Amino acid sequence: MKCALITGGSRGIGRAVCIKMAELGYHVLINYKGNEAAAQDTLEAVKAKGSSGELLQFNVGDAAEVQNVLGGWVEQNKDQHTIEVLVNNAGIREDSLMFWMSEAQWSNVLNISLNGFYHVTKQVLNTMLLKRYGRIINMVSLSGIKGLPGQTNYSAAKAGVIGATKALAQEVAKRGVTVNAIAPGFIKTDMTAELNEKELAAQVPMNRFGTPEEVAEAVAFLTSKAAGYITGEVLNINGGLHT
Numbered sequence: 001m002k003c004a005l006i007t008g009g010s011r012g013i014g015r016a017v018c019i020k021m022a023e024l025g026y027h028v029l030i031n032y033k034g035n036e037a038a039a040q041d042t043l044e045a046v047k048a049k050g051s052s053g054e055l056l057q058f059n060v061g062d063a064a065e066v067q068n069v070l071g072g073w074v075e076q077n078k079d080q081h082t083i084e085v086l087v088n089n090a091g092i093r094e095d096s097l098m099f100w101m102s103e104a105q106w107s108n109v110l111n112i113s114l115n116g117f118y119h120v121t122k123q124v125l126n127t128m129l130l131k132r133y134g135r136i137i138n139m140v141s142l143s144g145i146k147g148l149p150g151q152t153n154y155s156a157a158k159a160g161v162i163g164a165t166k167a168l169a170q171e172v173a174k175r176g177v178t179v180n181a182i183a184p185g186f187i188k189t190d191m192t193a194e195l196n197e198k199e200l201a202a203q204v205p206m207n208r209f210g211t212p213e214e215v216a217e218a219v220a221f222l223t224s225k226a227a228g229y230i231t232g233e234v235l236n237i238n239g240g241l242h243t
């Protein structure tokens, strides 16, 4: 059975990616941190597409938890199921001007996005290399490309993941594993719920926020066999906000 693991699959962009992967026939591993009800809703939506899935609860920023839960899954399933697609999507933001930013705000955001990428990817990469096939997609952000005021922590974390994407892509290209990043602008999810959408949308050439489903379509393309010669790239999805 071919499997796709989506971190932060319980809500927002991650949920839309889970549903898209189900449409493509993957068994979907839905990771989440704490919101089990939302994760269950995603699982129901996956099943409604005629596919199967399961929940994997772990904090991507906690090395021991990732090792126990995800490492345990990989070990138990090594003869039957392999993770062909990994979408490193889990992320948080804790915005503050640098002047007021606490050490916790800095390290929480770095830990989940950047260390989370490391912990999770380490658990699934070996099998991809052995099978000589894999697709890794890292959810970054316009902030990691352009830098956004009030988000030095988030911009640093996402820029770090972009660097890691480009480096890893070159390491594993010969083994049929591609590694790409997607950089959304403003997407309508819980993460952007408290922003002033009307005001911010006016800055976007398309005059609106994007949808999680629009991001999921791009993930689907990058995970397809058709995208086999694309690696180390960052795909912007931002309605023309920044080029």
Ligand code: NAP
Pocket (backbone or CB within 6 Å): 007, 008, 009, 010, 011, 012, 013, 014, 031, 032, 033, 034, 035, 036, 038, 058, 059, 060, 061, 089, 090, 091, 092, 112, 139, 140, 141, 142, 183, 184, 185, 186, 187, 188, 189, 190, 191, 192
């Ligand atoms: P969201 O609606 O806030 O959902 C966040 C998801 O990440 C939830 O499923 C949450 O799980 C999970 N999560 C958070 N911390 C985690 C952890 N430590 N371990 C495992 N899972 C964790 O976010 P979103 O807007 O869909 O964003 C998804 C990704 O896109 C993030 O990396 C974000 O930085 C990036 N992005 C978003 C936007 C945007 O405008 N929305 C723009 C650019 C980039 P629970 O449900 O259990 O809490």
